[in-house]
Structures are given as C-alpha cells and as structure tokens.
Amino acid sequence: GAVVSQHPSRVICKSGTSVKIECRSLDFQATTMFWYRQFPKKSLMLMATSNEGSKATYEQGVEKDKFLINHASLTLSTLTVTSAHPEDSSFYICSAREGTNSRGYTFGSGTRLTVV
Amino acid sequence: KNQVEQSPQSLIILEGKNCTLQCNYTVSPFSNLRWYKQDTGRGPVSLTIMTFSENTKSNGRYTATLDADTKQSSLHITASQLSDSASYICVVTQTGANNLFFGTGTRLTVIP
Numbered sequence: 001g002a003v004v005s006q007h008p009s010r011v012i013c014k015s016g017t018s019v020k021i022e023c024r025s026l027d028f029q030a031t032t033m034f035w036y037r038q039f040p041k042k043s044l045m046l047m048a049t050s051n052e053g054s055k056a057t058y059e060q061g062v063e064k065d066k067f068l069i070n071h072a073s074l075t076l077s078t079l080t081v082t083s084a085h086p087e088d089s090s091f092y093i094c095s096a097r098e099g100t101n102s103r104g105y106t107f108g109s110g111t112r113l114t115v116v
Numbered sequence: 117k118n119q120v121e122q123s124p125q126s127l128i129i130l131e132g133k134n135c136t137l138q139c140n141y142t143v144s145p146f147s148n149l150r151w152y153k154q155d156t157g158r159g160p161v162s163l164t165i166m167t168f169s170e171n172t173k174s175n176g177r178y179t180a181t182l183d184a185d186t187k188q189s190s191l192h193i194t195a196s197q198l199s200d201s202a203s204y205i206c207v208v209t210q211t212g213a214n215n216l217f218f219g220t221g222t223r224l225t226v227i228p
Contacts, residue, residue, distance in 0.1 A: 006159065034216075043205065043218040044160075093159050105150075105209075105216065107159040 002028050004096045006108025013084055013115055021079045021111045023094030028104075029074035030096035035067070038091040038110075050077050084115040118143040120208050122219035129226055133196055137222045139189040139206030147209040151180050151191045154203045154221070163191070163204075196226045 003026040013019050023033055032051050036044040050056040050071035058064050066088075068080040077096075081088050092111045098104040120141045129135050141149070148167045152160035164173040164180040166189070173180050177200075179192045193200055206219040 004159075041223070043220045046215060049215075091157070095159075105162075107152075107161070110157065110159040112157060 002096075002098065002104065002106040004030075004094065004106045004108040006094050006111055008111060009109060010112045011114070013113070015085055015115055016083055018080055018082045019084055019113060021081075021092055021094070021113075023077045023079070023096065023108050025075045025096045025098075025106070028096075028098045030077070031074065031099050032097045033071055033077035034095045034097075034105075035069060035077075035079050036093045036095070038093060044093060047079075081113065084113075086115045089113055089115045118208075118210065118217050120206055120217045120219040122204075122206050122222050124222060125220070126223040127225070129196055129224070131196060131198055131226050131228050134192065134194045135196060135224065137191045137193075137204050137206075137224070139191070139219055141187050141189070141206070141208045141217070141219075143187075143208040143210050143217050145211040146184065146187075147211040149180075149182055149189050150207045150209075150216075151178070151189075152205045152207060154205055156202070160205055160207075193224075196224075198226050198228065200224060201226045 005024045007022050035047045038044050047062045048056045048058045050069045052071050052074050056069035071077040094108040123138045150165045151163045154160040163178050166182045177194045182189045203221040205221045208217045
C-alpha cells in the first residue's frame, strides 16, 4: 500500500531558529500534500494544502511567512517553521494524495516539535 | 455547516470485550468516510474506507458500517486487544473538495 515517510519524528530547537520537516511519498506520486497540526487530545487541524509546482493554499489564521511550505516534486513536500517560538511546539502531520483520487489519502507518522 | 461528531469521547474496556464507536456527520455532498487508528505520537493509519453505496466494510477485527441516509457510521471492534488502545478518528470527505472533515476522535483504552 501507499507509504508516506515523515522526518524527523522528533525535534527540539531553540527559540528563534528554523526547523524543516520533510514529507515523502515513497511508492506513489503525490499531486497534493497536506500539512496538519494536532494539539494534545485534539483532532487534526489543517494548516495548508500544497500542489506540486505551485504555491500552497493556507487555511485562515495560519501565517504563511511563519510556516513555509515547498512542494517541489511529486514525492516531496517540506514544512519549515521559521523563527520558532515555544507556542509553535506541537505535533505536525503530513498527508499525501495520489492524483485526484479522494480515496487515496495516506498520513505520515508525524513530527513532535518542541521549541525551548 | 460540515461537521463530524464522534461518541463516546473516551472508552475503557476489558481485554477480550467488544465495543462500538459512533460517528455522525453533516458533510455534504458526501464522497467517502474513513476510520483511522492513531496511536499516541503517531500519524493516523487507515482502517476502512466506505463510499455512499457501501454499508459494511471489515478489516480483521474491525468492522465499519455506514448509513448514508441517517449520516451515521459505526466502528465495531471485536475481541479487543491491549494494542487496540488508541484514538479512533472518523474522517469524511466532501465530493470534489480537497478537505477532509475530522471527528474529534474516541480515545479507547483496553485494560487487562
């Protein structure tokens, strides 16, 4: 089945630094990738949708300059948290969809970001 | 408003027992409904996916049902195991849209 690899699984960084999270579709081409944020005991909250080769579409309230998304190829999307602050500490999850098939969503294993 | 509601919010059962989790949705137009299992600190893993015409879908000890008329789904877990302890999330996709509508999940704890 479809596999999405997300790295790193855990990262600790200092306030003010930037952190990059990678999301790779290993055995399929992901036309669209999604980035989510999840707070403890809460459901996933969509941050942005990225299509290969075009700018990401951000959800209302998500800062574009804070959370930079790049989807340069059909198998890789990256989320960069810039100038990280402690309130950015959270669990970030990506998902990838093959083509326009609404059945074909696969999630990555998530990244636990802690900003100290 | 497109919403997905799950119940109960949390559930504790004894190992070996069965349980049923509920999902009600108002998402329209409806494309499909998925049940995911999410272990703590991990990404969601798909258990089942059902379209409008599918009433039941099984995956091992997991059986999902869908009533598209009443917009309700259930996930039945039989002969529960300790490893079933996780959050179970119901996700509904809207036709023609990218977005997935997530339920808030049911936290299942299986105790020995």
